[in-house]
Amino acid sequence: MHLDVQDLRNFYYRSPLGRAAQKSLRDRMLELWPEAKGQTVVGFGFAAPLLRPYLKDARRVVTLMPGPQGVMPWPPGMPNTSVLTEETAWPIETGHVDKLVVLHGLETCERPSDLLEECWRVLGPGGRALFIVPNRAGIWARGDGTPFGFGRPYSPSQLDTQLRKHQFLPERHIGALYQVPSRSKVMMKTAALFEKVGRQLPTMLAGGAFMVEATKLVYPPKGQVKRVRKRISVLDGLTEPAVGRARSQG
Secondary structure, eight states: OOOOHHHHHHHHHHSHHHHHHHHHHHHHHHHHOSOOTTOEEEEEESOHHHHGGGTTTOSEEEEEEETTTOOOOOSTTSOOOEEEEBTTBOSSOTTOEEEEEEESSSTTOSOHHHHHHHHHHHEEEEEEEEEEEEBTTSGGGGOSSSGGGSSOOBOHHHHHHHHHHTTEEEEEEEEEOOSOOOOOHHHHHTHHHHHHHHTTSOGGGOOSEEEEEEEEOOSSOTTOOOOOOOOOOTTTTOOOOHHHHHHHHO
């Protein structure tokens, strides 16, 4: 079940907790991808809050928003990059994306396998995808007060299995959202400290969300059918000559 785009916008842009979550996720992403100069960057779901750092130098930035969620113009005061799209049929050419960010897209999709197939299709050779999902063991997934409490949360091993099944190679894992998902002013003041401490923890102790950076595997080609050769004799299928049968009967 997708959240409405208005609810997502209100959380990330109009609430202190949402702005803190946006900063946590974006800072972690920039540790992996500090720049995207001359590249095509695509976000799916509600990835817009993370993509602003790439607007200046990227060749193109596209924010795809699924139909059940709805779309909003983005970025404010600049040419719009947002596109309302079918979840599993994107208006993107095959193999043209250098960086793909999926936030609030995979865990809420009713056809995650088809979505991953579409992610694989648009990613170019050498391209990288970043999947951001709620941590199944985290406290953010245990309540519906934030967008991370909706849809299906994942464990790192569950997401890795899904990605490998669809010909992605998971390469790096990092956690995010170590602060407590509380709107209390006291807890908000400690958010920066929790985030700083959390980044020193092992990935298996990820916070409210974790990120998996994956690359596209192209061998063996998808859809390839492995044919098994069957050894046959040159005499297979030949019948005994009629004359020989007649003589034997005589």
